Amino acid sequence: MLLSVEDLTLEAGGRRPILRDVALQVRRGEIVGLVGESGSGKSTIARAVLRLLPQGARVSGRVLVGGEDVLTMDDARLRALRASDVSMIYQDPRSSLNPVRRIGDFLTERMILTLGRPAAEARSRAAELLAAVGMRDPERRLRQYPHELSGGMLQRVVIAAALAADPALILADEATSALDVTTQAETLALLRTVQAERGLGMLFITHDLHLASAFCDRVHVLYAGTVVESRPAADLFADPRHPYTAGLLGCTPELGDPRPLRPIPGRPPSLDDLLPGCPFSPRCPHAEAECETWAPRPVAVEGGVAACRLIPVAVQERSPV
Amino acid sequence: MKPDSPVLRGEPDVGDAPSGPGQAPAPPGQAPAFPGRGRRRIAALVGAGPVGSRLASVFLAVVVLCAILAPLAAPYRPDAIDFAVSLSPATPEHLLGADQSGRDLLSRVMYGARTSLIGPLVLLAVASVVGVAIGTLAAWSRGWVDAVLSRVTDVMYAFPGLLFVVLVVAVFGNGMTTAVLALGLAYAPTIAKYTRSIAITECAKPYIDAYRVQGMGSLAICVRHLIPNLARSLVGYLVVLFGEGLMSLATLSFLGFGAQPPSSDWGLMVKEGQAAIVQGAFLPVLVPGAAIALVVVSFNVIGVRLADRLGTRRL
Amino acid sequence: MLSVHNLCKAFPGTVAADAVSFELPSGGSLGLVGESGSGKTTVARMLVGLVRPDSGTVTVDGRVRDPRERGRAARLRRAREIQMVFQDPYVSLDPRLTAAECLRAVLRLHSKDRSRVPVLLDQVGLGTREAGARPHQLSGGQRQRLAIARALAVEPSVLVLDEAVAALDVSIQAQILELLAQVRRDSGVALLFVSHDLAVIRHLCEETLVLHRGRVVESGPVAKVLAEPEHPYTRLLLGSVPRPGWDPAEVVRLRREMEASEVF
Structure with missing residues (x-):
């Protein structure tokens, strides 16, 4: 198991924990989706994998990368992990690159400083990487500045940088959300190629359930810091079991024949909303009084788990959708 | 005597002379060894944190109260002469001593707070009206209007403010009113430049576009919506400028271009007190000098605090 | 009825709009699709008069919109022809004004009955609690609702929405789309929906226009354009x-x- 998050609970000031008993696994060669709205804690999970925790956070649970617990490892090991084992790709490529440094400096800096490679070798490796992410004329790109490249090209540079240290795990935090739709598709095609060629594990974080179910092998749906459903992408899309997943699918417009949207009422909870029971119960069309006190726990469903109190009933009598 | 207030900049020998008699280095606890531009460092030393700014606010409130209540609270008339107590040290009758003519320094400093505080206020009012108008106009129109206004303010900005004021005073004669108005004009380019930079950012926000789409006229948008939204940033900036203005006015009075005797303006008091230093009495210079330094530092501390809060707390 | 004829606009280095023409019937809905650099935002801003076209005309109900026509009456009339909702509700509302004050300012400008404030708020699903709130106290969805109410206060013939749901969470986006559909049914305002999202356009619009590098490359009924x-x-x-x-x-x-x- 490449990445294994076990019972991760993270509190930092708010009235409810940012993450509550999160469990997820990423295997080698697998793309795992993490879907949620703003405030669901999806980025916090990715950052926790690198032990980038919010200030004053209280953490419990384990985050195992290659069997080692990130939360308890010593600083030297943590630096090595951040430098080579795990790479993160952020949403906005413009803010991850220093605007006054050339692309080449950006790519080689980490190789020279943290991996201790000679400059010439790092440079030729950087050119190789740019070619690998489908950029023409890599030598010229190395001499360019970030403002000379389009957003899609910059995200390729960021991906190349993420690959520089031969990581085993890639964390893609809304890595394509800031891009145009066509550029997004091309970037995803590239990510998938790179991932398949190198057998990487990838944690793919997005707000777009359609995108996650089209791109990932398995998908975890996150709501208010709780994993509410975790299943193979195709199953999740075809037959959502948690009312929130069903709600997300029901309120996303599709290209096919127009069907009435069924918006989820209310708004995603903030950190100051105290949610003692099922966090989705205030917005859930099927909620019963008991749901407000029922602490969510995973219930086995076809292909995975869903955290809904009504599921055993639903299996026999009605679909929770 | 320490050169704790740049009012003394013109006369370094005065500052060196009487390191002699009694009393620990006077004003607040901070090192007073920064002339001129070091005022911001002084503020940094006091600390712009909540404690520092609270102390500063309390102190300023006391100073303002003293100024308002001077006729009631001051023990003597500011111009009451009593040669019997000439150059008196601090005594129960004269808490802060007396000057060469035996005028009570506490009373004079309290009355002096009036001119010394109202002066910068009027100065900033003049400077803000002119500066904000120019800055907003430049930011709103852009294009050639902006280019012309910016070059003009740049030229005015580059021209030494004090020299400009001295020229104006030379033409229109001495006096507090002339000095305040002239300094107001000298400060306008600074405010214009600042206003322009924040107004350009603000104009780029879509809510300004929304007002235009609603059919609101440019003047109405600027006056009713743009400038009020700049106010938060502007006030923080003006608070710091207030300290600088007070200092500049004191300097002018010290040089004889501002307040005229028998007024009890602080800058003028320092000037009049100089002679006493030679006679070994430092209170006539120290009292108004400390008043200037403390008030300026307080304004800086509060200004820095306001700027910090603006920086961290976004609406 | 909105009629756009041969709109052209070039910025240094790029052509943002190249002979863009289209028509939007009263009460109709048109989706303007394109990616960044397609010129869709420039077209929207030219419609409302925030950007002056190099050439071409925008006609509403038979009257040509002329940005050079100055004066209060002309400005207000142009405002009643076309209103706009901006992309990012975090910066498109005046931070100083409460929701009610924001609407009152528009109504006063257009000499309309100021007692309509609660009606307008109710129309977009905001209550009395939100009426007294400043933008920073509102959620993203609530802000966008307020922005829609502000545009509707003028009672425009055409409402231009520039990526109006792109900055919102998925579940909130659906609420706003429903609201827009309902507003269109109730008030008969024509919608010009600018977006990069084909699915959203498919859901909300009857006609569509695909823009690429400033040019209209395809147009027609949404269902047909998407199917063939x-x-x-x-x-x-x-x-x-x-x-x-x-x-x-x-x-x-x-x-x-x-x-x-x-x-x-």
Whole structure:
């Protein structure tokens, strides 16, 4: 198991924990989706994998990368992990690159400083990487500045940088959300190629359930810091079991024949909303009084788990959708 | 005597002379060894944190109260002469001593707070009206209007403010009113430049576009919506400028271009007190000098605090 | 009825709009689709008069909009013709004004009955609690509702929405889309919806216009354009929408196809 998050609970000031008993696994060669709205804690999970925790956070649970617990490892090991084992790709490529440094400096800096490679070798490796992410004329790109490249090209540079240290795990935090739709598709095609060629594990974080179910092998749906459903992408899309997943699918417009949207009422909870029971119960069309006190726990469903109190009933009598 | 207030900049020998008699280095606890531009460092030393700014606010409130209540609270008339107590040290009758003519320094400093505080206020009012108008106009129109206004303010900005004021005073004669108005004009380019930079950012926000789409006229948008939204940033900036203005006015009075005797303006008091230093009495210079330094530092501390809060707390 | 004829606008280095023409009947709905750099935002801003076109005309109900026509009456009339809702509700509302004050300012400007404030708020699903709140106390969805109410206060013939749901969470986005559909049913305002999201356009609009590098490459009824796309760029856009069984590598092929077609 490449990445294994076990019972991760993270509190930092708010009235409810940012993450509550999160469990997820990423295997080698697998793309795992993490879907949620703003405030669901999806980025916090990715950052926790690198032990980038919010200030004053209280953490419990384990985050195992290659069997080692990130939360308890010593600083030297943590630096090595951040430098080579795990790479993160952020949403906005413009803010991850220093605007006054050339692309080449950006790519080689980490190789020279943290991996201790000679400059010439790092440079030729950087050119190789740019070619690998489908950029023409890599030598010229190395001499360019970030403002000379389009957003899609910059995200390729960021991906190349993420690959520089031969990581085993890639964390893609809304890595394509800031891009145009066509550029997004091309970037995803590239990510998938790179991932398949190198057998990487990838944690793919997005707000777009359609995108996650089209791109990932398995998908975890996150709501208010709780994993509410975790299943193979195709199953999740075809037959959502948690009312929130069903709600997300029901309120996303599709290209096919127009069907009435069924918006989820209310708004995603903030950190100051105290949610003692099922966090989705205030917005859930099927909620019963008991749901407000029922602490969510995973219930086995076809292909995975869903955290809904009504599921055993639903299996026999009605679909929770 | 320490050169704790740049009012003394013109006369370094005065500052060196009487390191002699009694009393620990006077004003607040901070090192007073920064002339001129070091005022911001002084503020940094006091600390712009909540404690520092609270102390500063309390102190300023006391100073303002003293100024308002001077006729009631001051023990003597500011111009009451009593040669019997000439150059008196601090005594129960004269808490802060007396000057060469035996005028009570506490009373004079309290009355002096009036001119010394109202002066910068009027100065900033003049400077803000002119500066904000120019800055907003430049930011709103852009294009050639902006280019012309910016070059003009740049030229005015580059021209030494004090020299400009001295020229104006030379033409229109001495006096507090002339000095305040002239300094107001000298400060306008600074405010214009600042206003322009924040107004350009603000104009780029879509809510300004929304007002235009609603059919609101440019003047109405600027006056009713743009400038009020700049106010938060502007006030923080003006608070710091207030300290600088007070200092500049004191300097002018010290040089004889501002307040005229028998007024009890602080800058003028320092000037009049100089002679006493030679006679070994430092209170006539120290009292108004400390008043200037403390008030300026307080304004800086509060200004820095306001700027910090603006920086961290976004609406 | 909105009629746009041959709008052109060039910025240094790029052509943002190249002979863009279209018509939007009263009460109709038109989706303007394009990616960044397609010129869709420039077209929207030219419609409302925030950007002055190099050439071309915008006509509303038979009257040509002329930005050079000055004076209060002309300004207010133009405002009643077309209103706009901006993309990011975090910066498109005056931070100083409460929701009610924001609406009152518009109503006063247009000499309308100020007692309509609660009606307008209710129309977009905001209550008395939100009426007294400043923008920073409102959520993203509530802010966008307020922005819509502010535009509707003028009672415009056409409402231009520039990526109006792009900055919102998925579940909130659906609420706003429903609201817009309902507003259109109730008030008969024509909607011009500018977006990069074909699915959203499919849901909300009857007609669509695909923009690519400032030019209209395809237009027609949404269902038809999406079912039988004729232009390679439309096919590329459609192919880029994630769906079950989607292969992003297919998009790379479509891009090559489009580039090939541009050569000839």
